[in-house]
Amino acid sequence: EMAQRRNLLCCMEQFAIFLLLTSGCWYQPVLAKPKLKGHMNSIRIDGDISLGGLFPVHARGLNGKACGELKKEKGIHRLEAMLFALDRINNDQELLPNITLGARIMDTCSRDTHALEQSLTFVQALIEKDSTDVRCTNGGPPIITKPERVVGVIGASGSSVSIMVANILRLFKIPQISYASTAPDLSDNSRYDFFSRVVPSDTYQAQAMVDIVKALKWNYVSTLASEGSYGESGIEAFLQKSREDGGVCVAQSVKIPREPKAEEFNKIIKRLTDTPNARAVIIFANEDDIRRVLEAANRANQTGHFLWVGSDSWGSKITPVLHQELTAEGAVTILPKRMSVRGFDRYFTSRTLDNNRRNIWFAEFWEQNFHCKLSRSALKKGRKCTNKERIGMNSTYEQEGKVQFVIDAVYAMAHALHNMHKNLCPGKVGLCSKMDPVNGSELLKYIRRVNFTGIGGTPVTFNENGDAPGRYDIYQYQFHNSTPEYKVIGTWTDQLHLNIKTMQWSRGARKIPTSICSLPCKPGERKKNVKGIPCCWHCERCDGYQYQADKFSCKICPFNMRPNENHTGCRPIPIVKLEWSSPWAVIPVFISIVGIIATLFVVISFIRYNDTPIVKASGRELSYVLLTGIFLCFTTTFLMIAEPAMGICALRRIFLGLGMSISYAALLTKTNRIYRIFEMGKKSVSAPRFISPASQLVITFSLTSIQLMGVCIWFIVDPSHSIIDYEDQRTSNPDFARGVLKCDISDLSLICLLGYSMLLMVTCTVYAIKTRGVPETFNEAKPIGFTMYTTCIVWLAFIPIFFGTSQSAEKMYIQTTTLTISVSLSASVSLGMLYMPKVYVILFHPEQNVPKRKRSLKAVVTAATMSNKFTQKGSFRPNGEAKSELCENLETQALATKQTYVSYSNHAL
Numbered sequence: 001e002m003a004q005r006r007n008l009l010c011c012m013e014q015f016a017i018f019l020l021l022t023s024g025c026w027y028q029p030v031l032a033k034p035k036l037k038g039h040m041n042s043i044r045i046d047g048d049i050s051l052g053g054l055f056p057v058h059a060r061g062l063n064g065k066a067c068g069e070l071k072k073e074k075g076i077h078r079l080e081a082m083l084f085a086l087d088r089i090n091n092d093q094e095l096l097p098n099i100t101l102g103a104r105i106m107d108t109c110s111r112d113t114h115a116l117e118q119s120l121t122f123v124q125a126l127i128e129k130d131s132t133d134v135r136c137t138n139g140g141p142p143i144i145t146k147p148e149r150v151v152g153v154i155g156a157s158g159s160s161v162s163i164m165v166a167n168i169l170r171l172f173k174i175p176q177i178s179y180a181s182t183a184p185d186l187s188d189n190s191r192y193d194f195f196s197r198v199v200p201s202d203t204y205q206a207q208a209m210v211d212i213v214k215a216l217k218w219n220y221v222s223t224l225a226s227e228g229s230y231g232e233s234g235i236e237a238f239l240q241k242s243r244e245d246g247g248v249c250v251a252q253s254v255k256i257p258r259e260p261k262a263e264e265f266n267k268i269i270k271r272l273t274d275t276p277n278a279r280a281v282i283i284f285a286n287e288d289d290i291r292r293v294l295e296a297a298n299r300a301n302q303t304g305h306f307l308w309v310g311s312d313s314w315g316s317k318i319t320p321v322l323h324q325e326l327t328a329e330g331a332v333t334i335l336p337k338r339m340s341v342r343g344f345d346r347y348f349t350s351r352t353l354d355n356n357r358r359n360i361w362f363a364e365f366w367e368q369n370f371h372c373k374l375s376r377s378a379l380k381k382g383r384k385c386t387n388k389e390r391i392g393m394n395s396t397y398e399q400e401g402k403v404q405f406v407i408d409a410v411y412a413m414a415h416a417l418h419n420m421h422k423n424l425c426p427g428k429v430g431l432c433s434k435m436d437p438v439n440g441s442e443l444l445k446y447i448r449r450v451n452f453t454g455i456g457g458t459p460v461t462f463n464e465n466g467d468a469p470g471r472y473d474i475y476q477y478q479f480h481n482s483t484p485e486y487k488v489i490g491t492w493t494d495q496l497h498l499n500i501k502t503m504q505w506s507r508g509a510r511k512i513p514t515s516i517c518s519l520p521c522k523p524g525e526r527k528k529n530v531k532g533i534p535c536c537w538h539c540e541r542c543d544g545y546q547y548q549a550d551k552f553s554c555k556i557c558p559f560n561m562r563p564n565e566n567h568t569g570c571r572p573i574p575i576v577k578l579e580w581s582s583p584w585a586v587i588p589v590f591i592s593i594v595g596i597i598a599t600l601f602v603v604i605s606f607i608r609y610n611d612t613p614i615v616k617a618s619g620r621e622l623s624y625v626l627l628t629g630i631f632l633c634f635t636t637t638f639l640m641i642a643e644p645a646m647g648i649c650a651l652r653r654i655f656l657g658l659g660m661s662i663s664y665a666a667l668l669t670k671t672n673r674i675y676r677i678f679e680m681g682k683k684s685v686s687a688p689r690f691i692s693p694a695s696q697l698v699i700t701f702s703l704t705s706i707q708l709m710g711v712c713i714w715f716i717v718d719p720s721h722s723i724i725d726y727e728d729q730r731t732s733n734p735d736f737a738r739g740v741l742k743c744d745i746s747d748l749s750l751i752c753l754l755g756y757s758m759l760l761m762v763t764c765t766v767y768a769i770k771t772r773g774v775p776e777t778f779n780e781a782k783p784i785g786f787t788m789y790t791t792c793i794v795w796l797a798f799i800p801i802f803f804g805t806s807q808s809a810e811k812m813y814i815q816t817t818t819l820t821i822s823v824s825l826s827a828s829v830s831l832g833m834l835y836m837p838k839v840y841v842i843l844f845h846p847e848q849n850v851p852k853r854k855r856s857l858k859a860v861v862t863a864a865t866m867s868n869k870f871t872q873k874g875s876f877r878p879n880g881e882a883k884s885e886l887c888e889n890l891e892t893q894a895l896a897t898k899q900t901y902v903s904y905s906n907h908a909l
Contacts, residue, residue: 041118043079043360045086047102048431049438050148051413052122052174054115054155054165055079057107057361059288060259067109069368073319074157074287076365077348077400078179079105082154083359084347085410096418098429104148107361108156112164112228115156119165123172125149150174151438152413152447154406158286159183159230162195170194173440175447177412179405182312183233187465194440196447196466198408198454199336202230202284202311204470204492206237208334209282209309211496212474213248218307219535220517222278223253224268224293226285231256234284234311249517249535251278256289265296273302280307280515287313287320294324303327304506307515312336315401316475316486325484328477330505330513337471337491338404339456345399349392353385369395408454412462416446470494478504524567526554542567545734559726562734575724576812577741578641584813585641588820592637595824595831599631602835609842613851618838619670621693625700626666626830632659633827637820644722649743653711653720657753658704660823663830664760665703669696671767671784678771707756714753720744728811740812747803750819758795764788787833791826798822 043053057075059068070076086101104122108115125148153169153176156162162181169176170193178186178197186192187201213221223238225231235253242248252275254268272281283290290310297306308331314320315335321328353374356362363374372385391397420443425432447462454460462468474490490498505513517536521527526548530536542554547563547570549555557563557570564571578585606615606623615623636655642648673696676688690699721744729738745753768785798818805814841848 041107042121043103043105043358044148045083045103045105045358047090047100049099049417050102050104050150051086051410052119052150052153052155053079053082053103053105054108054119054153054157054161055082055105056110056157056161058109060110062259066111066114067107070361070364071110072365072369073317073398073400074402075107076359076361077403078157078406079359079361080348080351081341081344081403081406082410084344085407085414087347088343089410089414095414096421099417099421099431101414101417102148104150108158108161110158110161112158112161115161116164116168119153119168122150122153122174123168126172126174149437151417151440151443152177154179154409154413156181157402158228159186159233160228162186163192163229166192166195173444175413175416175440175444177409177447179409180402181230183229184237185229185233187467189465192466194444196412196444196462198405198412198460198468199312199402200470200472201237201465201467202234203237203241205311205334205472206234206241208470208472208474208492208496209238209311210241210245210248211492212309212332212334212498213242213280213282214245215496215498215500216280216512216515218280218515219247220249220251220275220278220515221280221282221309222251222272222275223282224256224272224285225253225283226256226289227258230286230313231284235282238282238284247535249533251275251517256285256293260289260292262292265292266299268293269296269300269302272306273300276305277517278515279305279513280309282309283314284311285313287317290314290320291322291324294321294327298324298327304329307505307513308332310334312401312472317401318398321477321484325477325479329479329484329507331477332489333475333477333486334472334492335401335475336405336468337456337458337473337493338401339458340399341404341407341455343455344403344407345392345397348399349390349397351391353387404454404456408456408460411452411454412447412450412460415450415452416443419450420446474498476503479508521551522566524548524563527551544732545737557734560724560739562737573726573737573739575741576729576738577643578813578816580641582813584817588637588817588824589641591821591824591828592634595634595828596631598831598836599627599634599827602831602839603627603631605839605842606835609849612842612849614838614842614849618835619693619696622666622670622696622700623835625697626663627835629659629662629664629666630827630831633663633823635659636823640816640820644741644743646721649722649745650715650720652743652745653714653753654708656823657707657711657757660754660757660826661704661707661760662700663827664757664764665700667784667788667830668703668760668764668767669699671764671771672699674771675767703760710752710756714749718744742812761788761791761795765792783833783837787830790829790833794822794825794829 055075055078056071057079059071061068082103082105086103089095090100106115106118106121108118151174153165153174155176155178156165157178157180159181160183162176162178163183163185166176166186173194176195178195178199180199181197182199182202182205184201184203184206186195186197187203213219223235225235232255239250239253242250252271254271256268257264272278283293285293290313297303303326308314308328310320310331310333312333312335314331314333316333321331351359351362353363353366359365366385366389367373369391370385370389371382372389373382374385389395417438420438421428421431421435424434424442448464448466451459451461458471460468470493472492473488474492474496475486476489477484478487479485480487487502489500489502490496500512503512504510517530517533518538521537521539524542524547525539526542527537528540529552530538540554542548542563545557545562546554547557547567554567560573561570562573563569580586580589603624606618606620606627609615610620632655636652636659639648639652639655673688673691677691680688690696722741723744725740725742726737728740728742729736731737764784765788768788772782772785801818802815805811805818808814
């Protein structure tokens with residue numbers, strides 16, 4: 001686009017050179033025409049200084065015609081505003097006293113090429129014609145009427161027209177002030193250095209539109225522009241501002257061709273509906289294109305769907321929305337801040353065919369405005385005008401929006417000339433030589449320095465690029481009591497002031513409609529942008545232990561925390577421990593309490609009947625040691641359920657394995673003693689070593705001390721402490737995650753802690769198997785065997801339950817309960833099989849609690865030998881009858897021999 005404009009500038013310069021080369025041809029028409037007040041396509045008003053004027057009096061012509069129908073508001077109103085301003089200035093004794101401003105006003109027909117042709121009139125006086133070779137028919141030199149000199153131009157209206165005209169006016173250094181051209185391109189002072197304007201650049205308008213879109217919380221819009229400098233530059237400015245500010249994305253940019261057909265607008269609406277979420281449409285288009293777009297939207301049944309945001313070309317005009325009020329309802333439009341000029345209203349409504357003959361197009365306006373005909377040839381098509389019609393009485397009238405700016409533009413030129421005259425012609429009445437002719441470059445400097453209050457009460461100034469400051473009124477097209485109207489809803493002066501409460505949308509809705517690509521993500525969801533469209537995204541849930549760190553990312557909560565309910569942050573994971581009231585604790589505690597009571601009952605019974613034969617025969621020393629171990633096994637449950645603390649954890653390390661070690665060490669010592677006695681009896685009659693009670697206690701405590709030494713080493717290597725295990729119950733659903741308060745005892749440590757006790761248990765079981773053939777009356781060999789078999793079954797069941805639930809969410813409860821119950825069951829088995837029968841006899845069958853005959857060592861040895869001999873025979877008889885008989889026979893034989901040996905009482909065995 002920039003290259004095209006440079007080419008256009010180059011063409012204009014070449015065209016100007018062509019004019020210079022062919023200037024000799026211009027004088028013939030000049031000679032042929034007398035000096036007239038009015039021309040067919042221009043208005044001429046004499047004065048000391050003449051200003052040019054360019055106005056779109058007619059619309060663009062169709063089918064090859066240069067001009068079309070008359071434009072009442074944009075054409076006649078604006079043109080009359082210039083005439084009104086000239087009258088005021090010429091009647092003002094303070095501004096340009098004794099200097100009359102004249103004018104040469106041309107019709108651009110809303111077409112840039114036609115405007116270029118018309119603007120050539122402004123540069124005629126600046127082209128010197130070489131007529132030395134030209135002679136009249138009588139041989140004399142030609143009489144050339146010098147064209148009037150135009151010192152400045154007011155106009156044009158459309159930006160594309162102003163650009164075209166500015167390219168040629170700058171070549172001849174003629175300043176130009178526009179009253180309606182807002183294209184940002186015209187701010188380029190290097191290319192359009194003689195161009196100024198009393199309206200703000202579309203750069204400000206684009207910023208205002210971006211601010212409106214963001215204030216309404218829209219982020220996904222489409223753009224629609226008329227082909228040409230105004231539309232394309234305006235949309236480009238909007239796109240640039242939206243990129244700079246961020247937060248607004250354009251779904252698509254649609255361009256309306258210069259001379260569009262009806263089908264083009266249907267295609268445009270179809271294309272806009274391809275992105276249904278982009279309901280907001282930013283429009284930089286001429287009013288005719290706007291009207292046809294609304295018509296196409298109505299045909300497509302899209303009334304109420306699109307949210308129009310129109311530029312100043314729409315403003316508060318009636319023409320674009322005529323007969324399309326419902327389709328345009330809710331449209332937000334922008335217009336440079338202006339005031340209605342009451343003086344112009346009085347002036348214009350007083351115009352008649354008689355007092356306004358200087359306006360050559362006024363008769364055409366009269367016919368169109370009052371729907372009548374002035375010429376007799378046209379009477380067949382309508383009624384005749386009476387010249388009694390009055391504007392505002394016999395026709396509707398509303399001041400066109402740019403009237404104020406036309407007047408301000410004329411006054412800006414007048415103030416510049418006034419200041420220039422004061423400096424160059426001080427004290428001089430009328431023009432002096434320094435201003436005859438007026439130097440365009442000097443005049444431009446004075447134009448850029450003007451500062452006065454315009455007719456609307458707002459300051460008129462220009463910046464270094466010739467632009468006016470940005471001041472806008474924001475309108476919305478609303479229905480009130482079924483009557484459509486434009487209502488001011490805000491202003492923009494460097495920043496937006498929008499009264500959203502007064503806004504009203506399709507069918508009177510008050511809620512702001514949406515125009516967004518994607519709905520906002522819910523709390524706990526992150527945005528995943530669509531590539532290339534930052535305003536469009538997919539929402540992804542921050543799942544598991546993730547929380548929403550920001551709009552675009554999820555992060556995992558720290559190990560001791562879990563996400564809150566909506567995953568917008570983290571919260572501490574609840575800490576749990578095995579409570580006394582938990583069912584997982586109630587059952588083990590109940591078993592332990594029963595076991596402790598039973599153990600104490602046995603101990604008390606043994607103490608009370610300590611000297612009875614049954615208590616003596618059970619081996620009192622090891623029995624009390626074994627009962628101590630059983631008691632510790634039961635009390636371990638309370639340590640395992642108590643709240644973990646450093647002291648509790650230390651006691652767990654000590655007593656968890658100690659009770660079992662004591663119990664199995666005592667049982668192992670018993671079974672080992674029986675085994676050695678019977679094995680030794682097979683070989684000799686001498687007594688085995690270390691079978692006395694003291695030796696048995698030493699062996700038991702020695703075996704137990706190994707357990708204690710291991711625990712001491714453990715304390716040294718890894719001091720006891722409690723921990724919070726967040727992995728133990730780290731479930732897939734963070735809502736159920738818990739931190740487990742427990743002692744720092746790993747599964748491996750537990751295996752090592754119980755491993756020694758298990759080793760004692762297995763060894764004891766092996767000896768129990770080896771002594772299974774010992775007669776029943778010899779020191780509890782069979783009860784010990786049954787105890788160890790049952791204990792092995794208990795622990796074989798414990799192992800898969802304990803380690804098989806390591807991945808369970810209830811791991812802590814299951815393992816603790818399993819461990820405590822297993823320990824208690826082991827203790828209960830030992831207590832029940834070894835001591836309950838004895839207590840039962842002591843309490844309920846005291847007649848059986850009497851001394852038995854002593855057995856000599858020889859009898860024991862003989863029993864061991866005979867037992868080995870008859871083992872095979874006894875195996876053929878049920879229920880071990882042979883063994884019973886064997887024992888009885890052994891007793892009889894032992895009594896018959898009457899030989900004296902070193903004998904051991906039964907309780908010593």
